[in-house]
Amino acid sequence: MLKRIQSIQNIGRFKATTAGNVEFDKITLIFGRNTYGKSTLGDLLASIELSETSAITTRRTIPADGRPQQAVLSFQAEGQSETPIRLDQNGWNPGLPVGLCLRVFDDGFYHNNVFAARQFTRSTKENFSSFVLGAQGVAKAQVIAEKNKQKGDATRERNKLQKAAFKNISDLSNFLKLNPAETVDLLKDKIDSLRRESDNFVSQKDNAEKIQSRKTLNLLKWEISFTESLERLNKILAASYINLHDDARLKVIDHIQRNFHEQNDAEIWIKNGLAHNNGGKCQFCGQVLGEEAIKLLDIYRQYFNSSYQEHESYVVKELDECKTLLTQERVVMLRLSLESNKGSLVSYPELEKREDFLELSAQLEKCVDNIAAVLESWVKQSAEFNKQIEQVVNRKISRPHSEINQLESKILLQLNEQIIELISIYNDKASRINELIIVFKESVNAIRLKMRIDAINDQINIENLKLLRVEMADQCEEMIRLDTLVAVLAEEIPLLQEELRNEQSSYLDNFFDHLNYYFKKFGSSDFTLIRGEDTSGHTPIYYLKVKYCNCDVSERDLDKVFSESDRRALALAVFWAGLSCLNEENIRNTIIVLDDPITSFDNHRTTTVHQEIVILAEKSRQIIILSHYEQGLVKFINTYSKNKPIKLLTIERKSGTSSLQVADIDHFVKNEHEKARSNLFKFIAEETNTHNAGDLRVFLEYELNHRFAKQIDDNNINESNLSDRIDKLRDAGCITQELCSGLHNWRELLNPAHHIWLASDLEDQRNTAKRFMGFIYHDLIPTCLTS
Incomplete structure (x- = not known):
């Protein structure tokens, strides 16, 4: 329980208060007039309950004297000695003793917990x-x-954090789940590579039509086999006209040998001349031919018959074709094809990043070099060989029925085989390159390229997110x-x-x-x-x-x-x-403080609250009631003081500070008239030398009204003036003329306008008060009681 408030300094009205001699009891009533510091005491106890001192620090005494705010209150838990707790600039120390609890009902509780405005x-x-x-x-x-x-x-x-660092991350949840194993540098390299790839595809997309128009590599052709053509020529050179009549053939041969200086063209000359002969005269001079001449012409005709013509035509035709095949220009076309393919090859820079393309291109270039070297040899060898072809063909044409020596060229045959082999290798490489080009061209489609670019960009975004995840x-x-x-x-x-x-x-x-x-x-x-x-x-x-x-x-x-x-x-x-919801142990250790609990209460509520306070006092550690409502406290005391341990304290003001004092309960519960009577008796008994100047005059009027209350009511005496009221009581027969005169004498002596008797010395005043009280209690008697 709260045993005592030892001291309070510079808190509200308590400028310098010491009250260690004033003990609290099981039920302690504290009466304090308004402005004396009652609410300050309530706030002081509430601050202990809440461990909050702001309400106290704002109640600094005015005027300030520079001293700090301090307070010392002593509490006593059950079975323990008193424990002082102190309020200083650091708050309450050490706090309530273990086991004790404070509950305060005051205006703060009302306004904070229930109503505000x-x-x-x-x-x-x-x-x-x-x-x-x-x-x-x-x-x-x-x-x-x-x-x-x-x-x-x-x-x-x-x-x-999300707004500051992740505002550009659309899917933050998945971003946070990323757990890249790569380092920043590796991710940056990967992103750069993907960007280059994307740029390449973007470039392809922009040039898709141009790329589609680019040429593939032409396969090389060695149009006619040299070996087969040479064999064909030699075969026709070896051909002879074996179907002629032997006698005619021999005679023509003999005639040519004997009569022709240039025998190589003799058969042609004879055959042509025979075609212009009319049979009887010479086609040149017109002379009539002799018998021998006619016989010779018959022999010629037998020799140059239709079979000879067919054979000659065949040989000439074969020679012409073989000559064309063997002497036609094929190197230039081959070189042009190689050069064209070289241009086509370099038109695909997009493929230069592919290892297989680069490898095939290198192999193809090596083939080109090899072919070029062989072709150089071919050109040199074929020039001389073509001259030989010309000669043998002319010779055969002049003697188509005769066998001519065959034409040979081992070097050209070897070169021909080399060229064929190199072209085969070249074409293989070119075909494989064309396959890459075809695949590339198929990929160079605007829609496919966009899909590919989008896929790469998606991958770039993923890698960028991974990079950002590592960096963040x-x-x-x-x-x-x-x-x-x-x-x-x-x-x-x-x-x-x-x-x-x-x-x-x-x-x-x-x-x-x-x-x-x-x-x-x-x-x-x-x-x-x-x-x-x-x-x-x-x-x-x-x-x-x-x-x-x-x-x-x-x-x-x-x-x-x-x-x-x-x-x-x-x-x-x-x-x-x-x-009421506290358990028995908790309520038994609770100190309850009630600051004016029945203020503004209607009369019908007061008795119930007082009754509940007493019931609660039986269960709790202590109840402290703070009030400025004197009548309420008097009613409580009058009802319960005989059976309950009630102590009454009052807050008094003296020398600029408020203090606590133990009050006389019996005196406190008296009304004003009773208090005035007590003071007069003490004055008369020389227990005090002071009294209130107006007490006797007020006392006289109160006693008159109280003693004669029934007579005043019965006779409808309503005069407010005391003199008139006295006369009315006399006229109504309620008092004697003698008593009426005595009342007027005392009225005039005690009139507040005169107070003449107060000018007397102290003992005279005491004697006057004694005579007055004798008059009141011995002489002031209704008529009916004196008769």
């Missing part, structure tokens, strides 16, 4: 919920609040941490909330049952209070919903439905319900 506000709802939950499940509610705050902070931090490793790890934290908390918090809800469900039902019970008991019987719940914040917020006569009351209409007395009763009911 006559309404339930978001703040009062939160504080009300905290007050309710404070009795049970505080730890878990705090955990939920902390986790919600942590989740909110992590979410804001994550969103801030720290931010990603932080993002993953925050994501994980938010996800874990998002899963944990609803479970904790559900646990809290389940754990507190019966407790909350019990709390609201008690709340309705006390609210009705404290005089607001037409109201019903229902639990509301708001789950939009960090922790569930439980608040009050109000019904009046079973009709819902809107929160905005509370000030119209609740009277001031209802509002105070509700706040007190909330406080009482919280205490």
Whole structure:
């Protein structure tokens, strides 16, 4: 319990207060007039309850004297010695003794936990919920609040990081899942390579039509086999006209040998001449031919018959064809084809990055060099050979029926075989290159190229993401941490909330049952209070919903439905319900402080509250009531002081500071008349030398009205003037003329306008007071009692 307030310095009205000799009891009443410091004491005790000193630091004594704010209060837990706790600039130290608990009901509780400006506000709802939950499940509610705050902070931090570092990442979830094994340099090299490849395909796409028009390599041709043509020539050179009549043949041969100087062309000359002979005369001179001449012509005709003509035609034709085949220009065409293919080959720079293309191109170039070397030899050898062909062909034509020596050229035959072999190799390489070109051309399609470019660009994007993932490793790890934290908390918090809800469900039902019970008991019987719940914040917020006569009351209409007395009763009911939900041990160790608990209460509520205070005092460690409402305290004392350990303290003002003093309960509960009477008796008995100047005059009028209350009422005496009232009582026969004269004498002596008797010395005043009290209690008697 609170045993004593040892000292208070520079806190509100308590400028320099020492009250260590003033002990508190089980039920301690503290009476303090307004402005004396009652609320300051309440705030001082509330700051210990809440471990919050801001309300105290703002109550610095005015005018300030430069000294610090300090306070020392002594508490005593059950079975322990007194423990002083001190307030200084660091707060309360060491705090309440273990086992003790403070609960303070004051204006702060009213405005913070129930009403603000006559309404339930978001703040009062939160504080009300905290007050309710404070009795049970505080730890878990705090955990939920902390986790919600942590989740909110992590979410804001994550969103801030996402906006700052990942705003250009469209799929952040998959980006964070990336786990590249490559280094930054390797990824950059890969990206550069892909970009070059993409640029190449873009270039191909832009030149697709041109690429399609590019030529493939022509395969080389060695048009006519040299070997076969030479064999064919030699065959015709060896051919002879074996079907002629032997006699005619021999005679023609003999005739030519004997008569022709140039025998090589003799047969041609004779054959041509025979074609122009008419049979009887010479075709040259016109002379008549002789018998021998005619016989010779017959022999000629036998020799140059139709078979000879056919054979000659065949030989000439064969010779002409063989000569053409063997002497035609084939090297130039071959070289042109090689040169053309070279141009075609270099028109495919896109393939130069392919190893197979480069390898085949190199092999083809080697073939070209080999072919060129052989062709050079061929040209040299074929020039002489062509002359030989010319000679043998002319010779054969002049003697088509005769066998001519065959033409031979081993070198050309060898060169021919080399050329054939080299061309075959060349064409093989060219065909393989053409296959690559065809595949390339098939790929050089605008749609396919776009698909390929898109695929490469997609891969570039992937590699760029991987590169960015590596470069942003720290931010990603932080993002993953925050994501994980938010996800874990998002899963944990609803479970904790559900646990809290389940754990507190019966407790909350019990709390609201008690709340309705006390609210009705404290005089607001037409109201019903229902639990509301708001789950939009960090922790569930439980608040009050109000019904009046079973009709819902809107929160905005509370000030119209609740009277001031209802509002105070509700706040007190909330406080009482919280205490009622404490277990027996907790309530037994609780110090309860009530600051003006019945202020603004209607009279019909006061008795019930006093009764509940006494009941609560039996269960709790201590109850301290602070009040400026004297009548309320008097009523409480008069009702319970004979049976309960009640101590009354008063706050007094003296020498510029307030202080605590133990009050005389018996004196405190007296009314003003009783106090004045007591003071007069003490003055008469010489227990004091002072008295109030107006006490005797007021005392006279009060006693007259009290003694003759029935007579005044029966005779309808309504005069406000004391002199008239005395005369009316005399006229009505209620007092004698003698008593009337005595009353007028004392009235005139004690008239506040004169106070002549106060000018006398002290003993004269005491004697006057003694005579006056004798008059009141011996002479002031109604007529009916004196007769």
